[in-house]
Amino acid sequence: MKKVSLEDISKELGVSKTLVSFVMNGRAKEKRISEEMTEKVLAKAKEMGYKANYLARALRTGKSNTLGLIMADISNAFFAKLARSIENEANEFGYNVIFGSSDEDSVKSGKLIEVFKNKKVDGLIICPAMDDIKYIKRLQKEKYPYVLVDRYFADVKSNVVVVNNQIGSYKIVNDQIKQGKKKIAMVNFNVGLINMDDRFIGYKEALEANGLQLDQSLVKNVSFKDMEKETELAIEELLEQQETIDTIYFSNNQLAFLGLKYIIKNNKSVLDKISICSFDSFAVMDLMEIPMVYGTQPIQELGKYAVDLIMKQIESDTIEPQEVVLPISYSKEMM
Amino acid sequence: MKKVSLEDISKELGVSKTLVSFVMNGRAKEKRISEEMTEKVLAKAKEMGYKANYLARALRTGKSNTLGLIMADISNAFFAKLARSIENEANEFGYNVIFGSSDEDSVKSGKLIEVFKNKKVDGLIICPAMDDIKYIKRLQKEKYPYVLVDRYFADVKSNVVVVNNQIGSYKIVNDQIKQGKKKIAMVNFNVGLINMDDRFIGYKEALEANGLQLDQSLVKNVSFKDMEKETELAIEELLEQQETIDTIYFSNNQLAFLGLKYIIKNNKSVLDKISICSFDSFAVMDLMEIPMVYGTQPIQELGKYAVDLIMKQIESDTIEPQEVVLPISYSKEMM
DNA sequence: CTGAAAGCGCTTACAG
């Protein structure tokens, strides 16, 4: 392991740590340290293979140049891409990212928040689980820099970066109706997350706006824990009423994936009669033979804005919480 | 932000920091601190909302309880799943993970290694890019705990966790031949990575073992940087000779995805004549109408073994480098 | 232009 410290260099050179520190941090000019001294220090540092210990610096300055990222599950394509986008933007500011997955479990996210704070991350980017509101409130009170991505809480004024779930959902469902569909089923997450709720509201409003009745038997809710099984069950139940259904609308990519998988395996021909649409896309949707309508979230932008908002907070102590709402795009022209 | 320190508690209670530290670290019994004292400290700590500053602890103990993870690109499904597996296993040991993507660029991975080391991660898990061997050699010399995943270098004895690329590849190609295919094209990465090389070797050996000639015009190499364009070009060139081809074999999931996308868009019918197979799978392969043979890597195990190997190194200073080679599984029974 | 010294918040020999 490395062990050359500032002190080692200063001793070698018979100068103070202060001087070496200034030089190593590029403050030589500012501190009016002579050119030759600067050169000498730099040369010696290189020769000895000096590398600053960021931990020590962080302890002293209170800045770790590390961001904490908490998502439901980094192995999910949406979050994986989000993580990458956040990583890239964080790098632009000289930051690294430490991450953790909550599995939509508030106990886990609570622990992650705690640990990351104690590791002195300069800010937290969180895709909060349902019951995380208590932690978020505390962060808000402590003025700890954080930003919520993908989901948020109506009760806490936060820095937030999300897509417009309601409008996006409305458009997709409205498009189905305009195409003549009248019995549109929805498979949704029941994790109590506002983004999922909004997608449901968009669905409902599209129905209403077109004079259609909301039929609760066409709305299926699925939990995170038993996602696969419950999605399959939901599909089964829906297919039992298949004469009365002409569209199945999935509220996110995972549900769409699981649902389609089940349909294709067990009852593929039903796809001739029933349209599929999804709020969210998964990678190869458009490689499949099944025509589908789906939204695509601007993940790059979500990540970029999230980091930018964190940085603003880190740089200036108090800023008014900002809400960034981005539009989603669609797989084909819709009205 | 938090600011309650050990000292604050010790002052409140009129005891020493030492005592408080022992109690907070659960060493009260061991240090024979009285029950009541222990209780008092714990109560006060809770009351004041004390949280240990891990940075300070790390600086003092030399252990940060953080692992550095460097992959080509965390947004790639393979690496995303690997990251998750590593996260889970690291958590078991009380560790967190800081990550970075190299984009197969050795300059980037070099920087990441440096930064993570200076942030004092206790170990590095690396999916090395082609020219990373120089960094790996240095880590080896410094006895810095690290493990290579997915790829390795024949020149440096390292802790390594990989799949058996050569055998896996052999089996897939051999299976095609047994099914009567004679003209098997391969689309491969030319990033100079040993895992990719091994997949090519497996391909070659399967041909040879079956008395078939290697035809270089059927082997297409693609770079990481222009992956999409070059894959499309490769497919185009292969399809020009389509009378002479009966299988296209992709050496990883990304190439398979891009290649299939292009084929489906531009020349779907060709799939009636040409079989597709892939070393690696992507999520929805088996939802597609196209029959495919593909391998599936034991990603969970890769991550688990990687962390376990790192932990062994962290716990005992010197261990003999170990190589863990895991088998891949296949989408259907093969001979 | 340069240095001595304090301090960030811990842990851990050492001493009693």
Added chain:
DNA sequence: CTGAAAGCGCTTACAG
């Protein structure tokens, strides 16, 4: 059983 003190490796007022 408990405490005073050193030290991890930095940065930064303060002084000259």
